[in-house]
Structure formats: structure tokens, C-alpha cells
Amino acid sequence: MVQNYYEEIPKIKLISECFVKPTHVGVANGAPNEPHYLRTIDLITLTVNPMQKGLLFDTKPHNLRSHFLPNLKKSLAFALNHFYTLSGQLVTQKFPDEHACCLYVDCNSGPGARFIHACVEYRVSDIVSSVDVHPIVASFFDLGEKSINSDGHTRPLLSVQVTELLDGIFIGFTMNHCLADGTSLWHFISTLSEIFGQLNDQKEVNYDVVSITKKPIFKTLFFDHEYGPGPIPKLPYVEPNEFKFRYDPGPLRVRIFHFSSKSISMLKAQANEECGLHNNISSFQALCGLMWRSITRSRNLRPDYEVKFAVAINARPRLDPPLSPEYFRSFYVTAKCVYKAGDLLSNGLGQAALLINQIIKMYDDEGTRRVLKQYEEQPSIHRPVFNSSNGNPKAGIFIAGSSKFDTYGPEFGLGRAIAVLGGYVNMDDGKLVMNPGRDGDGSVDVEVVLKPETMNALELDEEFMSFTT
Template sequence: MSLAFSLVHFYTLSGQFATQKFVEEHACSFYIDCNKGPGARLIHASVEYTVSDIVSSKDVHPIVHSFFDRGEKSVNYDGHTGPLLSVQVTELIDGIFIGFTMNHTIADGTSFWHYITSLSEIFRQLKDDGENEDECDVIPISRKPILKTLFPDYDYDKILKLPYLEPEEFIFRYDPGPLRQRIFRFSSKSIAMLKAQANEECGNQNNISSFQALCALTWRSITRARNLSFDIDINLSVVMNTRPRINPPLPPEYFRCFFGGALSVSKVGDLLRNGLGHIALLINKSIKMQDDKVIRETAKQVEEMPRINPSGPNSPHYRPYGVTVSGSPRFDMYGPEFVLGKAVAVLAGDANVEDGRVCAKPGRDGGGSVDLEICLNPETMNALEVDEEFMSFTSSM
């Protein structure tokens, strides 16, 4: 019942995508129809594995992918036929795995964890015997989602039309090939050492954050593991929440997909020859560039020329040796509980299965510790595991 009560607040998650076509213009527009579709999906499953079987595996255990409803072949467009939200509860021999899948078109990481935290809050309010299920239509939550548009100058009557008529024109599915996923843990002590080293090397008087220093180490280590020619251009994309960068800032309860990417570019040779501080400063500058002006200009460009950029090799922005860091150590991933105590581990789903993808999470022990779930092709991962600089700061899960 907690899932049903949560959808009273987050009602858009119970809808389904619909398409309006403009044949004469060879264009279409997508929207959420809250009166269409089967609603959110709840699945119960069971497997003959223990918690130890899952968390003690050197790489992310391959069965973890079956703990999420939507497989790696899914794309956001599949919200036309499938649910926008799926919750799969998988019983292990001695524990429970709860897999949340949410369509990325309508929610980003900030909204995703806002929902999970709210669901946990509702779950804890319900009586074990279900006695209060019929007492009211709404179970209150401390942070209500904001679903209305917060831009007063937005033209509500304007329909953004994409220059496509049929899905085949913009939907691309590809097989990334064999990959390895592994979690590397960074203690609060290691993070502090990284930050201190980066700031000392660039003489930037503590302007380099802990996360920027960690991104610098990871980018350089993965690049070194790839054994690339020194004259190749490579990039690091840090996915970031843009709500606080708008003027005035948008509240974290703004339930949208509202993020941007800070792109850093370097020659392989420059990345490997220079110190950690030089790389961290490069990342720091690219992040600072994502201010109110840049965000609004980007939004205006999208409004004037709507488009869909496919992922993977089909994307016009695809760079084969790029690194993308998503997720955030700031997300409260271990706070939500469902009467089972604090989670043992947090694992990412298939959306992060791509060579060069890094998903950042808070460490279970807190205190500024960070876990990085890294996905690489097997050869690169093998090299990363013996990289002296990288492994001196980390321990595997």
C-alpha cells in the first residue's frame, strides 16, 4: 500500500507516455498521460542466493541485473508501453533486494532519491497490520514534490515539436559488448588525502573539492589503463544537478529531469604528465562554467531546436575514450529504510552499463567516504586493478 500512497504525491509516475503527431510538419511531441496505461509496476521475485553471494563478488554479480524490472535493452521511449516506475522486491535466502527503475525522461538522480526517501517515509508510517490504510486518502510526507513548472516566463501553450515522425528515426539500441563492473571504496581518510594533494599541487587555497579531486584521480587512472596515444583528445563529463545553479535557485523538490554536464577536455599526454592538481583545476573550471547564464542559454537552444541525441556510438557527441561520472555522494542512499535496517550496499542498474561509466555513491560508513561503481571493458579494468596510484587510495568492495 505504501507504493499506492506514494503515487498520490508523485502522480506523474503512474502515467504513461503518449505521442502527438504532426504529419504535415514531419514532427511529433511527447507528453505524459496520467489516465493511460497500467500505472506503476510492483514485482515480487525470489532467488536462491545469499546477501554474501551478492556483496562478496569481486565484480558486480551478474544476477544483480535481473533484480531490476527493465533490462539493458530498454530506452526512455519504452515508457509508451511500459511503466514509468517499477519496483521489484527480490527475496534472497537471508535478505531483500529492492530494485527501483524510473524513466529518466521525467526524473533525474535528485528526483529519484527524493521519491525513494518519500516512499520510505510513507512505509514507516503505515501500521504493520494495515489498520490505517483506509483512514485517509493521503499519507503526509515531509518534502512534497513540486510538479508544476516554476518558470513564470514559460509559454505554457507552446508545444515543443521534435523533427521526427516515427520511432525508427531516433531510437537506437546497441550492444556495448563484454564489460566488467566493479565497486571501489574510498575511505574518508583517502578522500581527505586526495583533496589535500590536489589543492597543494595547484596552489588553489582549498578551492578544489573532495569530489573534484576524486574525479581527477579516476579520469587519469582510467586513461592510463587504456594505454592510449598521447596525442588523442579525451574528455570527462561530470553529470551535475543544475537546480542550485539557476538564479534564483530551484528547490530540490522540483520533480523534473534537471541536470547538466560539465565537460573537461585534455590531450592524453597532458593528463598523464601533469599532477593531480592540474587535472582537478581543469575539472573545477568546467564545473564553475555551468552557471545561470549557460543553463538558460542551453535550455533556450533546446526550445528553439528540440532534438534527441542517441546514446552510445550512434551519438554525434560520442567519444570512444570518454569517462562519464554520474550519481553523487550527496544523495541520501542509505537513509531510506523499509523495516529491514540500513542497507548493506547500493548497486546501480543497467543504465550505467557502458564503457567509461562511473557511478558515485556515498560510502556506507558515512563520514565523507565514497564508493565508485566503475564500468569498463575487461582489458581496461584489468589494467586499472594494478594501477599503483589508483589502488593506493582505494579498496575493492
């Protein structure tokens, strides 16, 4: 049965909730008393949803309430010593004379991270056997409460929800996207698991004996690759109603398609052969080309209709010298291109992958700096990429996530997770999220969000379904 992602979901039972603060404010990184200003690149996501990612485990600790949850809370408090911005609160500073404002994190007076314990009468098999992502999954994050990043003025910037299933648990993380991107989110989750592994049910743990492998870096970086306090970054708004935006995309289906390492290798080989290139087209670009073509075909658009492709790219390794992956910010750029539907479908996989290859290549050190400079000089706030206000059908896809994230590394003493799932956030027709496949070895899971009629057509697309399992 096709499930509507936004239909009324079954009730989830709240058992308890609290707020967790750092054990030692500023011990690890010297949490500043002065404001932690958000750069213009951070503020692009101000009116979209926070990030949500979670891990489903088919193991349920027998001592869940007496030991596991207290240790996870304790680990979170230790982690916030390092990731101190996540325990803070967003504050807006207004400059009426300039018709401008700036946003910063007050790192010392926030509520801390929200910690939720909930339960639901479902088995792990109920979740993983669902063809579409099960509607109950949305309640595994912040109990299903919807918010946008700007709500960080009154809501916590980080929440962790542990949901008991009948035979397993789900640990869901919600993180404000203005403070971090996917790279930073998984950096935090991995570190929290690392700390959890060091506590071992100890009632009292000295801060000095808890170590982490990768400490976050909070220094402010500017487009010219220099650190320093710099000028206060300002947005051309004064009141929130000038930029706040909430978006309802209507009925959608959300499904995860798995691509084995063999399928990925076949896609890459086919794309390179069609282009006459020798491994210049990457596995990622070939997979993106397949998704772009297949979804365009499923939408049954006019041949002259322009179809869009956009992909979020981690900007850290694009700079020369590259920026550390521990740089804890929302630090990505978006590569885009447009092509006519008829040409995209008639010219083959190789041409689509080559177009994607070319726009990604534009984001070398020079191209990335140019975009970062534009963000600084012309601040803007993101609106849904493919929102159509003129009645025309949506004709784009947007790729987020990465198959390079270490999503199955954090185990929290429970063994390897059996699934990585997202929440309700930033769902729109044509939104795709890449995750590594659980079996590793180059396999990829793609979370696909489409209108029901488009998803139905995609499931009948022979070329697409021949590559996925």
C-alpha cells in the first residue's frame, strides 16, 4: 500500500525528556563569552528544516533504562564540552538604521541539548520491511514536531531521541542546519559514540580521562581562506517575518533504493564508455546521471521542458590547501545545471554524467572561493529549489548527503546499525539523499522523495529498476 509521508502517523509515547548541558562549559575549546557569529554561508538554511539522521538497531539493551540511557546522557554532556555551540541559543541582533540584522549563538545561556526517551509498539521488522519509509519514522525525531532552523531562537539547537521498539531501539539526532552540515553532523555522532565507549557504566568519570579522536574546529573562516573575527556578517532584514518561510510540498512518497557495488561499477563503466573517457566519470556522477534521467522520464515532461540538476558539495576539500573535515560549520556549495528533457533522455547516461562531471569540476579552489565570496557580498536565504509558483510541473532533482559519510561507524555498544534513516525534514518533490549501503564495499542507498504518481512510474521504469535491488 502506498503511504503518504504526511498522513497522520500512529501515536508515539513520551516516557521522559530533559535538557543536557556540558559538564564543563568551555573546557575543551574555550567556549567564548562573546557571540559566536554565524557567517552568511551558515544562514542560507535559516528557513529550512534542521538536519535529521538516525540509526536503527536490532539490539535492545536489557539495562536500557538503568545503564544505557544514563550513560548516553553522560556521554552527551561530555561531547558538548567540545561541541559547545550545540548547547547554545540563537540570538538576533538588529541594526534598524541599516535595515539589517545578524545572528549569533549565545554559547553560555542556552537550554542545552534536548534528550528524549520514547517508545512505540513496533518491531524492527515493521520498519525495515515497509516499501516506503514507514510514517512512524518521522516521530523518531523530536517526537515528530516540525520546525525550521530559525526556530533555534526558542528551540534547542540539538536533540537526541532514543525510541524503544519491541525488539530494538532507534537513536535519532536533530541538529540545526545553520550550525552544521552533514559532514559536521556525522562528526558529532561519531564522537558521541566514541565517548560512550569510554564510559563503560562508570558512575563517576573524570573529564581528563575522556578523549576524542577528532576535535571540532570553530575558528571563523572567510572566503579568502583567512581566519579571524572579521566584520559582523549581516542579512538585509530586520524583522523575522521578512525572511521566515514555511513550505508544505503536499503528498509525497519516500522510498530508499539500494544499489550494490556491482551495479555501481556497471553504471560507472557504462557512463565512461558512452563518453569515450577512461574513468573520468566517477561512480557518484554515474549514479546521479541515472537518477536524473530516470526521474525525468517518470515525470513524462515535454521534450522542450528544462530540467534542473543540483547537488550539495562539501566545500572543505575544494579549497587549496584543503580545509580540515573537523571544521564545524555548515560549509557546502551547490552546483547546478539545466538541460532540456528531450535531450537528457535521448543522449544517454554518458551525456548526463558528463554534464554533472563538468559542473562539479567548476568547484575547484578558485570556483569555490568565488561562490563563498558571493555569499559574503550578497547574502541570501534558501527557498525550496524546485518550488513552482506558476503552475508548471517541477522538473528538477536535488542531491544531498554523501556515500562517504561514516554512517555505520557509530555503534553505541550495540553492534552495527541495520539502517540509517532520516526524518520529515526538507522533503520536496525531487529531493534525493545519498547514504552508504550497509553492506559497504561501495554500495549506496538513495532516499528518494517524489510525488506519488512519479514514484509509481519510477518503480515501473525498467532501466532504473535493473540497477537497484
